[in-house]
Amino acid sequence: MVKRGETIELTIENLAFGGQGIARIHDDNGAFILFVQNSFPGQKVLARVTKKRKKHAECSLLKVLERSPQEIISEYQEISGAPYIHVPPTIQEEQKEKVTLEVYRRLANLQNIDEIFDEFIPSPDHYHYRNKMEYSFSSIEHDIHTDEEIDDAFALGFKHRGTWWKVESLNKASGLFDEQWENFLKEFREFLFKTGLPAWHPPRKDGFFRHIVVRKSFHEDKLLINLVTSSEGIENFDLHSVAEFLKEKMGDRIAGFQHTINNNVADRAKIENGDCVLAFGKDHVIEELNGLFFEISMESFFQTNPKSAERLYNKALDYVFEGNRSLKGKVVMDLFCGTGTIGQLLTQRTEDTKIIGVDIVAEAISDAKRNAKRNNISGVEFYAADVGKFLKAYPDYEGKIDTIVLDPPRAGIAPKTLLKVIQLGAERIVYISCNPSTQARDIKTLEEYGYKTKKISLVDQFPHTSHIEAIGLFER
Ligand SMILES: C[S@@+](CC[C@H](N)C(=O)[O-])C[C@H]1O[C@@H](n2cnc3c(N)ncnc32)[C@H](O)[C@@H]1O
Numbered sequence: 001m002v003k004r005g006e007t008i009e010l011t012i013e014n015l016a017f018g019g020q021g022i023a024r025i026h027d028d029n030g031a032f033i034l035f036v037q038n039s040f041p042g043q044k045v046l047a048r049v050t051k052k053r054k055k056h057a058e059c060s061l062l063k064v065l066e067r068s069p070q071e072i073i074s075e076y077q078e079i080s081g082a083p084y085i086h087v088p089p090t091i092q093e094e095q096k097e098k099v100t101l102e103v104y105r106r107l108a109n110l111q112n113i114d115e116i117f118d119e120f121i122p123s124p125d126h127y128h129y130r131n132k133m134e135y136s137f138s139s140i141e142h143d144i145h146t147d148e149e150i151d152d153a154f155a156l157g158f159k160h161r162g163t164w165w166k167v168e169s170l171n172k173a174s175g176l177f178d179e180q181w182e183n184f185l186k187e188f189r190e191f192l193f194k195t196g197l198p199a200w201h202p203p204r205k206d207g208f209f210r211h212i213v214v215r216k217s218f219h220e221d222k223l224l225i226n227l228v229t230s231s232e233g234i235e236n237f238d239l240h241s242v243a244e245f246l247k248e249k250m251g252d253r254i255a256g257f258q259h260t261i262n263n264n265v266a267d268r269a270k271i272e273n274g275d276c277v278l279a280f281g282k283d284h285v286i287e288e289l290n291g292l293f294f295e296i297s298m299e300s301f302f303q304t305n306p307k308s309a310e311r312l313y314n315k316a317l318d319y320v321f322e323g324n325r326s327l328k329g330k331v332v333m334d335l336f337c338g339t340g341t342i343g344q345l346l347t348q349r350t351e352d353t354k355i356i357g358v359d360i361v362a363e364a365i366s367d368a369k370r371n372a373k374r375n376n377i378s379g380v381e382f383y384a385a386d387v388g389k390f391l392k393a394y395p396d397y398e399g400k401i402d403t404i405v406l407d408p409p410r411a412g413i414a415p416k417t418l419l420k421v422i423q424l425g426a427e428r429i430v431y432i433s434c435n436p437s438t439q440a441r442d443i444k445t446l447e448e449y450g451y452k453t454k455k456i457s458l459v460d461q462f463p464h465t466s467h468i469e470a471i472g473l474f475e476r
Contacts, residue, residue: 001027002034004052009065012039017099017437019083019466021045021061036061038083038161038466042068048162060162063147076127076175077144079168080161082464085175089126089463096120096468100436100458107440110453118457121315123308126463130304131216131287131296133177135185137199137209138167154199156189156212165202176464178216181223184249191245197233205265208233215296217285218306222255224285226298228274231261243279256281258298273299290314290345292375300367301338305461312432312459312469313345319430319455319473320346320403327353330402334358335387335421340368342405342432343380355380356397358390388417391424399425406431412438415445422449429474434461436470443472450476 002008002025012021021039024031033056036047044066047059061083067073071086078085084092097120104110123129141153142160149166157170169189173182192209200207211228225246229237239259246254262274276298284297290310296302303309320332327350334343337357346355357380359365365384372380383390391397404426406413412435413421421429422445429451433439436458443453451474459469 001025001032002049002052002057004049004057006049007062008034008047008049008059010034010036010045010047010059012036012041012043012045012068015041015095015099017103017466023047032056034059038080039064040068040071040084040087042070062162074175075172077170077172079158079170079174079176081158082174082176084466085464087464089122092463093120093122093460096460096466097458100468100470103436103440104443104456107437108443108447108453110440110443110456113456116453116456118455121308121311121457121459123305123460123463124311125305125307127175128173128177128179129308129463130177131218131302131306132304133214135170135212135214136167137207137211138165139199139201139207140166140203142166142168144168154189154193154209156185156192156199156209177214178223180253181214181216181250187249188245192242195237195242197229197237200230206230206232208237210262213298215285215298217255217287217296219288219293220255220285221253222285223250223253224256224258224281224283224296224298225254226258226260226276228260228262230263234261239277239279247280254281255285256283258283289341291348292341292344292371292377294339294341294371295367295374299363301361301364303341303461308459308461309341312461312471313342315457315459316342316405316430316432316471317346317349319471320405320428321349322455322473325428326350327402329353331356331397331400333397333401333404333424333426335404335406336408337364337368337382338407339364339371340380340382341371342407343368343382344372344375344377346405347377347379353379357382358385358387360384360386388414388420391417391420397424401426403428403430405429408433408438410435410438412442418442418445419449422446422451425476427476429472431472431474433470433472434467436468439470439472443474446474452476 010023014022020035023034036059046063051058104113141150141155155167155169197208213226215224257279260274260276334357343355343357362384455473
């Protein structure tokens with residue numbers, strides 16, 4: 001039987017939620033199940049056992065040895081963040097629908113999910129849909145042709161699957177982000193290499209070039225570039241010549257170019273933070289969504305696939321108003337509101353409605369207020385607070401809220417907070433989720449406390465990955 005740490009060859013037979021391919025090994029005790037993250041039915045893979053249980057094991061994918069008969073090798077460079085780039089989008093969508101509906105049946109006990117299920121909304125664009133990308137530098141390269149690890153390298157691209165120290169250089173477009181930019185990235189890497197300054201060495205935590213973060217506005221068709229470096233050897237760095245090179249090669253596609261010095265070795269999540277100078281252009285781009293305009297800076301949160309987000313928001317608002325409801329004179333809460341997009345879009349379909357948006361991130365709330373002003377929207381109030389604490393601090397809202405829109409992070413809603421939300425007594429809840437498995441858990445609670453699940457739709461915001469967004473309509 002398999003052991004933890006062992007490397008094995010497996011044939012993937014089925015798919016479970018979250019991109020878990022299922023393989024089986026048969027022995028005298030019957031079938032033993034192995035889950036391999038990011039694999040696809042029909043593939044023969046090399047996997048490493050990471051967790052061993054009595055009846056099943058979890059594995060990480062090391063390499064696809066043979067492709068599935070359903071895969072068609074695309075022209076794009078495969079990256080670890082897009083494991084299904086070679087699976088035709090319609091097959092990806094069929095699989096996502098099937099495995100996600102099973103999650104509701106199993107974890108939320110919605111046995112009638114086939115009746116409740118409303119529609120699967122595909123991403124309008126299957127390729128180049130992202131508006132943000134983060135590339136890493138490393139002086140340890142994983143060569144994608146030979147599978148060898150190369151030291152003293154100058155790699156720029158994405159981390160090799162399952163590692164944090166070695167990078168696979170992106171030599172052509174990944175199919176996820178702006179094609180012109182990604183086809184240029186190799187030339188940019190070669191230009192930066194010639195500066196003589198080293199790429200970051202992740203285990204040693206030294207070196208100069210660390211990351212490139214790029215944001216895109218589809219509305220303006222422009223890019224905002226942030227080059228993140230350390231300060232080690234900065235005296236030999238000529239920012240002006242890098243700026244001139246970018247201008248020469250990418251022309252007016254570049255909205256702005258920033259240089260950030262980040263010497264923080266621990267906090268990877270904040271790579272774009274640090275001391276920042278604007279080398280040229282603007283420090284933000286403007287995106288348009290359903291007729292409203294949003295200012296996006298490097299640090300702002302914004303939906304990653306804006307064209308698909310329009311479909312997501314439209315569906316969520318259809319659920320808010322379903323049955324020709326009028327919200328005139330009513331109060332709506334937009335909880336976990338981020339930059340307040342939903343609340344602002346809601347004002348386009350109603351009059352004389354008070355909307356209250358709450359989010360824990362103060363910068364998101366100030367972006368929300370600024371964007372509301374830019375769009376000439378009134379009647380929306382934004383608060384920077386933890387949702388649970390906010391509802392505790394304002395018990396007077398109980399019984400006065402008509403509709404609640406919820407859009408929590410992947411972990412779902414904290415159980416105590418969910419009970420406070422239920423206590424508000426809203427007639428209708430529209431719950432958007434980027435993780436149907438935590439949403440399914442929360443649905444169980446909603447049903448226990450008298451809410452009926454009326455409809456569920458799925459929205460594919462992230463083609464070529466296992467992620468899926470869901471919207472549920474609940475009524476008491
Ligand atoms: C999926 S995003 C919401 C996106 C937003 N509805 C939009 O479309 O722009 C989840 C949000 O929950 C916020 N959040 C996480 N935990 C929170 C908490 N305990 N209280 C309030 N907001 C929280 C995050 O800051 C994040 O903006």
